[in-house]
Amino acid sequence: MTAVLSKSRRTFGALSLSEYRKRYPLTVANFGALENREAWLDRIWGLDARWQQALEKNGGAQEAIVRGAPPANLSIEGEFEIIYAGGGLGLLHAAVMSCRYKRRVMVFDTGNVGRAGRDWNISDDELRGLESAQLFTRAEIDEAIVNRYRSGFVKFHDKGSRVKTPPLWVDGVLDVAIEADKLLARASAKLEASDTGSAMLSGLRFVRCYNQPDRVMVEVEDTRTGKRSLFGARLLVDATASSSPVSL
């Protein structure tokens, strides 16, 4: 699979390629001739900057969930029923809620909505879940399958240890290789066609949300301009995974 990032989108405040080269020569060299090298460097730089920020603030990150009203100077750009921060797996759930349950959803991502950046191994059991949620037909799922494995094993590295560990063979776990972007592209086409007024917005970073009695207001930052704004919803789903500002 080739993961592609939008060419024109540069992260607000990101460094120039020559500055990256000066500060991180090995990283730039190892990224070599990767297509859209600067966009990938920007993403790593952004992740690292936020990680450093989290470490610096007395060992804690900025509050990502705040009770009460948002600052009055931020404009409200839209209202939805459910907002998903993170457009990887989040997009699959959003598509079910929009296509099957006719919810007005919004999915946003600091990169591109519907781009996994890596492929997934999964199991037939889990794939059946997507089928029974009526998101995909069996034929659509089959089109995204690129490989199947007979079995797999888990093993501790025992070289140099007196205790030798035999492999533990497991069947039916992570034994189906999926082209993730193909599945996500299909989910995003379905969400787009769902006629619920739903939206997918790339290049927006989740900053924090304001919890109010009847809704949440989600503060986002445009990664190109740095402009902050708000979106309202009944529910926010945090699907930003390992770099989640909520868990950091």
Ligand SMILES: Cc1cc2nc3c(=O)[nH]c(=O)nc-3n(C[C@H](O)[C@H](O)[C@H](O)COP(=O)(O)OP(=O)(O)OC[C@H]3O[C@@H](n4cnc5c(N)ncnc54)[C@H](O)[C@@H]3O)c2cc1C
């Ligand atoms: C090398 C590698 C191989 C893996 N292989 C497998 C596998 O085979 N099978 C498997 O099940 N799992 C695998 N995983 C785990 C994998 O990460 C998850 O299964 C899957 O990608 C998780 O999807 P996700 O949408 O939760 O997270 P991610 O794919 O990480 O998506 C999170 C999204 O949130 C966005 N985001 C982050 N912060 C913000 C923010 N502040 N605002 C807005 N958007 C934001 C990111 O841009 C990203 O698009 C692997 C992980 C790695 C690193």
